[in-house]
Amino acid sequence: MIKFMARAFFAPVARLVFRPRILGKSNVPRSGAVLMASNHLSFIDSVVVTLVAPRSISFLAKSEYFTGTGLKGWLSRSFFSGIGAIPVERGAGHAAQEALDSGLKVLQDGGAFAIYPEGTRSRDGRLYRGRTGVAWLALTAGSVVIPVALTGTENLQPPGAKWVRLAQVTVEFGPPMDLAAHGPATSGRARRTATDDVMEGIQRMSGQEFAHEYNEPPPANVAERVRRVFRRRGRH
Numbered sequence: 001m002i003k004f005m006a007r008a009f010f011a012p013v014a015r016l017v018f019r020p021r022i023l024g025k026s027n028v029p030r031s032g033a034v035l036m037a038s039n040h041l042s043f044i045d046s047v048v049v050t051l052v053a054p055r056s057i058s059f060l061a062k063s064e065y066f067t068g069t070g071l072k073g074w075l076s077r078s079f080f081s082g083i084g085a086i087p088v089e090r091g092a093g094h095a096a097q098e099a100l101d102s103g104l105k106v107l108q109d110g111g112a113f114a115i116y117p118e119g120t121r122s123r124d125g126r127l128y129r130g131r132t133g134v135a136w137l138a139l140t141a142g143s144v145v146i147p148v149a150l151t152g153t154e155n156l157q158p159p160g161a162k163w164v165r166l167a168q169v170t171v172e173f174g175p176p177m178d179l180a181a182h183g184p185a186t187s188g189r190a191r192r193t194a195t196d197d198v199m200e201g202i203q204r205m206s207g208q209e210f211a212h213e214y215n216e217p218p219p220a221n222v223a224e225r226v227r228r229v230f231r232r233r234g235r236h
Contacts, residue, residue, distance in 0.1 A: 019166075024173035025054045033107040033143035034176075037134050037198050039127055039206050040116040042153040044164060046085070049114055049148060052171050058106045059114040060099055061085035100133050107141035114148075117195060117202075118215045125154070127199065127208035128215035135194035139185035145198055147174035149205035172205045 028034065036057060038049060046059045068074075086102050106113040115137065117130030138145045152169035177198065183190030203210060 019168045020048065020052050021168065021170040022052050022172075023170065024175075027173045027175050028054050028112075028146055029144065029176065030055055031110070033110055033141050034112040035103075035107060035134065035138050035141070035143045035145045036112060036114040036148050036173075037117050037130075037145050037202065038114060038148035039150055039202050039208065040118050040121045041125070041150055042121065042157045044157040045116070045121075045150055045153050046114065048150065048153055048156070048169060048171060053112070053173075055112055057112045057114050058086055058103075060102065100137060103137050104141055107137060107143045113137070117199060120215055120217050122208075122211075122215060124211075125208065126211040127203050127206060128211040129213055130195040130199040131214070132188075132191035132195045134198055135179060135182070135191040136185050138179050139182070139190065139194065142180070144176040144178055146176055147198055147201035147205065148172065149174070149202055151206060174201050174205055177201060 034055075036049065036053070038045065046061065050057050050059065086106075103113045103115060115134055117134040118128045119131050122128060134145070137143070149172045150169065151172075152167055155165065155167040156169055157164050179194040179197070182194040182197070185191065199210075202208075
């Protein structure tokens, strides 16, 4: 009920701010397990996909959005809970598997779950190699995959921007993909070829250049040094 009310309130607002061009809504099954696999250009991507999709979608969000205090913390927690976000600790190994398990539960309950196979936002606009968690989820849950292509969200909220800007975005939902023919989820080869097929589906819609490598975030100390340089330049 909370998710329904949040979508009913925020979706019209989103259409005014995002001015989205939505393609392929009829490709999204209205019931049953569905895994949305999208390219990733901006922090705002999850909010955009969730509010324009024809059904309620769950997605992962860092746990800090749910642990704040005071009015700001309450607003953040209420907003992200209302649009279907699931809190998760960031990291590799055990934390990454816990994140996949959270998505698996949504799918096994017959829900819709969104994931970014690239793992993190593209900083140069290219489409990076997909990580095989997307195939593991789909093959384990027996769900179809809907490739999703986002265009323009990097202008809506550019990297580092705190506020949303007025910009038009396009969200395209591709035809459902059944990955079962690739093999079982326990097969590394099946997961790899299935993931590559999903990424090709995304690229056909987005038109992005393939990077043919994994998208690795810069080390925290390097990122902090870069931020300091830009802050110093801004003072002059």
